Amino acid sequence: MSNTHLIIALVGVLALAFSFERLTGRRQGLIAWLPVTLTGAVIGWFLSTRVFQTALVQDFDWVLWAWGAALVVALLYTAMRSKR
Numbered sequence: 001m002s003n004t005h006l007i008i009a010l011v012g013v014l015a016l017a018f019s020f021e022r023l024t025g026r027r028q029g030l031i032a033w034l035p036v037t038l039t040g041a042v043i044g045w046f047l048s049t050r051v052f053q054t055a056l057v058q059d060f061d062w063v064l065w066a067w068g069a070a071l072v073v074a075l076l077y078t079a080m081r082s083k084r
Contacts, residue, residue, distance in 0.1 A: 002058070009045075009063045013037045013070050020074050036077045037070040044069025 017033035048055040048065035055061030 005060060005063055009041060009066050012063070012067045013041045016067065016070050016074060020078070024078060033074070037074055040070035040073030041066040043073065 014034070014037075017030055017037040020037070021028065021030050021033045044066035045062050047069065048062045049057055055065060
């Protein structure tokens with residue numbers, strides 16, 4: 001895993017957290033969205049490299065998996081959270 005891939009993945013996750021914080025009606029803050037998207041990114045990395053073995057850690061493919069899983073987890077969090 002090169003440092004460039006890790007930085008690109010973290011910047012993408014940060015951008016996703018920031019966009020979800022702005023797009024949703026509630027202003028929970030970036031601190032509330034970062035753990036959600038980071039958890040999704042770790043799940044995506046684990047699924048792509050360890051479970052399905054579709055990407056190597058040296059390839060860029062795991063970054064795409066991490067972004068996709070972070071997006072799915074953020075969407076699930078938005079759908080399942082309390083509306084009060």
